[in-house]
Amino acid sequence: MTSDRSKLGFYLLLAPLLLWLVLLIILPHIGLFFVSISEKVGVRQYETGLGNYAVFFNEPLYWRTFARTAIMSISTTALTLILGFPIAYYIAKMTRGRTKTTLFLMCLIPFWVSELVRTFGWMILLRETGIVSNALQYLGLTAGPVEFLYNDAAIMVGLVYTSILFMIVPLVTTLDSLDDSMIEAGYDLGGTGVSILREIIIPHAMPGIVSGCIVVFMLSLGNYLTPILLGGKDSLWFTGLIYTQFITRFNWELGSAFGFLLLALSSGIVFVGLKLSRQTLSETMGR
Amino acid sequence: MIPTVPQSGVLKWSYRAYVTLFFVYLALPLSVVCAFAFNDSVFPSLPWEGFTLDWFFGDEAPFIGVFHERSILRSIGTSAFVAVWVAGMAVSVGTCNAFLFVRHSFRGQGFLYILMLLPLIIPGVILGISILVFSSSVANTLEDATGLWFDGLRPGLILVILGQFSFITTFATLVISARLQKFDQSLEEAALNLGATKWGAVRQVTLPFLLPAILGAGVVSVLMSFENFNTTLMLVGSDSPLTITMFDKLKHGSTPVLNAVSLLLIVCSALLGLMSLLFQGRGSKG
Numbered sequence: 001m002t003s004d005r006s007k008l009g010f011y012l013l014l015a016p017l018l019l020w021l022v023l024l025i026i027l028p029h030i031g032l033f034f035v036s037i038s039e040k041v042g043v044r045q046y047e048t049g050l051g052n053y054a055v056f057f058n059e060p061l062y063w064r065t066f067a068r069t070a071i072m073s074i075s076t077t078a079l080t081l082i083l084g085f086p087i088a089y090y091i092a093k094m095t096r097g098r099t100k101t102t103l104f105l106m107c108l109i110p111f112w113v114s115e116l117v118r119t120f121g122w123m124i125l126l127r128e129t130g131i132v133s134n135a136l137q138y139l140g141l142t143a144g145p146v147e148f149l150y151n152d153a154a155i156m157v158g159l160v161y162t163s164i165l166f167m168i169v170p171l172v173t174t175l176d177s178l179d180d181s182m183i184e185a186g187y188d189l190g191g192t193g194v195s196i197l198r199e200i201i202i203p204h205a206m207p208g209i210v211s212g213c214i215v216v217f218m219l220s221l222g223n224y225l226t227p228i229l230l231g232g233k234d235s236l237w238f239t240g241l242i243y244t245q246f247i248t249r250f251n252w253e254l255g256s257a258f259g260f261l262l263l264a265l266s267s268g269i270v271f272v273g274l275k276l277s278r279q280t281l282s283e284t285m286g287r
Numbered sequence: 288m289i290p291t292v293p294q295s296g297v298l299k300w301s302y303r304a305y306v307t308l309f310f311v312y313l314a315l316p317l318s319v320v321c322a323f324a325f326n327d328s329v330f331p332s333l334p335w336e337g338f339t340l341d342w343f344f345g346d347e348a349p350f351i352g353v354f355h356e357r358s359i360l361r362s363i364g365t366s367a368f369v370a371v372w373v374a375g376m377a378v379s380v381g382t383c384n385a386f387l388f389v390r391h392s393f394r395g396q397g398f399l400y401i402l403m404l405l406p407l408i409i410p411g412v413i414l415g416i417s418i419l420v421f422s423s424s425v426a427n428t429l430e431d432a433t434g435l436w437f438d439g440l441r442p443g444l445i446l447v448i449l450g451q452f453s454f455i456t457t458f459a460t461l462v463i464s465a466r467l468q469k470f471d472q473s474l475e476e477a478a479l480n481l482g483a484t485k486w487g488a489v490r491q492v493t494l495p496f497l498l499p500a501i502l503g504a505g506v507v508s509v510l511m512s513f514e515n516f517n518t519t520l521m522l523v524g525s526d527s528p529l530t531i532t533m534f535d536k537l538k539h540g541s542t543p544v545l546n547a548v549s550l551l552l553i554v555c556s557a558l559l560g561l562m563s564l565l566f567q568g569r570g571s572k573g
Contacts, residue, residue, distance in 0.1 A: 121316025
């Protein structure tokens with residue numbers, strides 16, 4: 001049934017997709033790569049070479065920040081999983097009907113609000129003149145004001161807060177599909193709470209765990225607001241370095257190289273995560 | 288642990304306590320932001336100096352409220368302008384993509400589908416810089432070749448709109464495709480049998496069926512565009528959207544006028560979010 005007219009319709013549908021992907025995704029990234037392998041040798045004169053990547057590996061500040069960003073993102077992901085799993089399980093298995101919808105909505109609402117507002121809330125809570133410091137003084141636990149902002153713990157609190165929903169939603173979805181009778185059968189056969197968790201619940205929730213972890217890791221790695229605002233001027237987050245190279249130093253070549261390294265790390269982790277769990281990108285993201 | 292299997296009381300209550308604590312953790316930052324919008328002090332921090340509405344309606348320095356603060360009003364306008372464009376474009380392209388992926392099968396479809404999902408896994412900052420680098424090099428080439436100026440390709444609102452569009456379209460496509468997959472194609476065939484043209488059947492039968500998903504995707508796009516920071520930061524020119532203006536004010540320390548803006552944002556985004564759920568809820572019943 002391939003008439004000329006339906007062929008025309010097909011190409012008309014294909015055109016916007018190709019325009020979008022080629023002009024805004026593919027070509028810009030190819031361009032980014034070419035800028036990252038060009039070195040400035042004079043005014044508007046460039047040479048091809050890996051000099052920008054060499055700068056990255058020779059300057060400890062750069063690669064240490066890179067490693068630090070990666071490690072903190074991994075810890076954020078682990079922490080989010082540990083904190084989020086019981087909540088997702090509670091919503092999926094311990095509640096029914098209206099309570100379930102309400103709890104789920106209560107999880108969603110903070111995430112419709114801008115990340116900036118959420119981070120601002122943590123600044124008000126944690127700063128020296130903030131709520132937590134005042135509460136501790138009021139309770140007599142500390143003598144003077146305490147500064148909770150501008151350290152790594154503050155960054156972690158903010159990152160976990162910002163990304164926990166993206167862990168909870170996929171977990172609730174997969175746990176919802178686990179039949180209660182499987183867990184009952186586990187108990188009937190003499191399983192303990194721990195063994196049922198390990199042998200029935202976690203294997204069943206694996207797809208949700210993987211997609212949650214991937215999304216949370218990427219969001220933390222690419223985050224800019226939370227580390228900069230909660231970690232202060234010296235927080236050293238890799239996206240902050242990219243911003244500095246691009247906007248403050250105007251060194252686009254080095255900035256592009258940094259961008260490409262971040263992209264490589266992020267895609268690498270996604271790839272490994274998918275391979276380890278034997279899933280595909282369309283299953284995980286396309287839902 | 289499920290309700291039908293008896294558990295010890297201690298375990299059950301400590302579990303409940305943890306869940307309660309978690310929801311306190313979720314609500315705390317937003318509640319303090321809202322509360323301090325009403326504090327009669329020039330700093331958004333303790334001590335509490337009394338209740339005031341000056342941060343909304345005040346017009347005397349230093350108590351200049353949201354509705355009299357020029358820079359904030361202007362950036363809200365900018366954000367709204369960007370959001371309308373992004374949502375319009377993302378929903379139109381998303382609808383086309385949905386028809387392409389659901390109704391057609393062609394060579395390279397799987398590959399294109401993966402490509403379409405890629406913007407989800409590219410960090411926003413990278414999307415921003417890649418579009419910045421690309422558009423600048425195009426602008427340089429064109430300017431060298433023609434001697435004219437191409438300001439639209441320099442950091443500014445057009446690039447912000449394109450940057451946000453580049454990843455929000457993926458979400459729009461996914462939402463609309465999910466709905467189109469549920470469509471019973473025999474309805475469209477019935478319309479064709481009754482003498483409708485191909486386009487007429489799509490317009491009068493399929494599009495009305497898709498409407499809840501299209502509206503839902505539109506609302507979600509507006510929300511995402513309003514909130515976006517990472518991509519926008521790299522592409523912004525002299526007109527800054529709300530998140531960028533607020534970020535600048537926040538870095539330099541600000542009056543509780545920021546709390547007032549945040550309160551308004553929280554209310555609006557909660558309403559918009561609920562609206563998008565309503566659209567999708569109605570969609571799944573229909």
